[in-house]
Amino acid sequence: MxxxxxxxxxxxxxxxxxxxxxxxxxxxxxxxxxxxxxxxxxxxxxxxxxxxxxxxxxxxxxxxxxxxxQPSLLLEGLGGAVELLQGDPGAVLDLMEVRRLLEPAVAALAVARISDDGLAEVGRHLDAMRAARDDIERLTVHDAAFHRAIADITGNETLIMLLEGIAGRTLRARTWRGLVDARAAGRTLAEHEAIYAALAARDAGLSHAAALLHVSNTEQWLREHLAAGGARRETAAASGSPS
The missing domain is CATH 1.10.10.10 (Winged helix-like DNA-binding domain superfamily/Winged helix DNA-binding domain)
Known part of the structure; x- marks a missing residue:
């Protein structure tokens, strides 16, 4: 030292x-x-x-x-630190794995603390996602706001800032998915509809399951496409062709 x-x-x-x-x-x-x-x-x-x-x-x-x-102050730099990891595919996958661990728990916790106003706020972001269905970048921004609104319902400032720093920094990967997968927007909307419906039903188990399915699907897609990209680069290198 x-x-x-x-x-x-x-x-x-x-x-x-x-x-x-x-x-x-x-x-x-x-x-x-x-x-x-x-x-x-x-x-x-x-x-x-x-x-x-x-x-x-x-x-x-x-x-x-x-x-x-306060957590909002001390964890403020987390997002900036995570941003520096964006060029490393393995680090992005690690972040998605952390999202998979945290977001379902947040959705379940939100059920115990949700108010009509909190649910309405989540619903507003879902409506914005529907309206932005054909604009992937806007859709992704509203996607992040949807999850932030759920975290806000918990009232747990530390949890909110952790998710903000981690989930908010996976926007680039989620935008990439929307650009290369024509079916991604429809799937994303359906998964968010399911999360919202579970929150509206005040069902903690269902909210956990819906959020887990959503993040797991995104993570699995990302793993598969990163692996496929790596395989293409190896094949190109072996043949002497540009990737």
Missing amino acids: SLTDKAITRIRELIATGALPPGSKLPPEQELAAQLGLSRNLAREAVKALSVARVLDVRRGDGTYVTSL
Whole structure:
């Protein structure tokens, strides 16, 4: 562990133990460095790193404060990190696998907490998907909003941000499916209709099953087409032809 990492760890420990609770102001740099037993430069670097991670808020002319430490803030960077994985087919498949584990559970949890207004919001996004059936990019955007509306119903901010960071970053793969598979739009709509119907029936088991079927179908399609693409590239390489 580098000295900067040690400084970061020590500040995080102060926060975790309650010595620096959310909203509190850190000591001046020199005093903080002495408290950490490290140089001012190392303390400064640690503060910079933790401000990027949204753990600390550096206010010019005022000082440095611990943020609210809310999930919406701390997990904000997850989507950006996931975005960097998009060029790796294996990473995209991993993300789809995580979606398959999370989204059915979210749909089932939503049933226990759903209100008429929450259901109406999901229904509005479903209507938007129907209207965008012939526009794959718009359809995919409303698809993501449909799932976000279901997550919002749970009221679990950590779960919402995890899904936002993971599911929202698979849009490119889902758009690709719609562009290369002429039947994808119809299947996607039918699967979302089933999820909505299960939510409207307030049936947790059915909601879980409908969401699982939907994400599993997308994941399976993606696995098959990525495998087929890899096979075509290997054949082209073996024959000396361009892929």
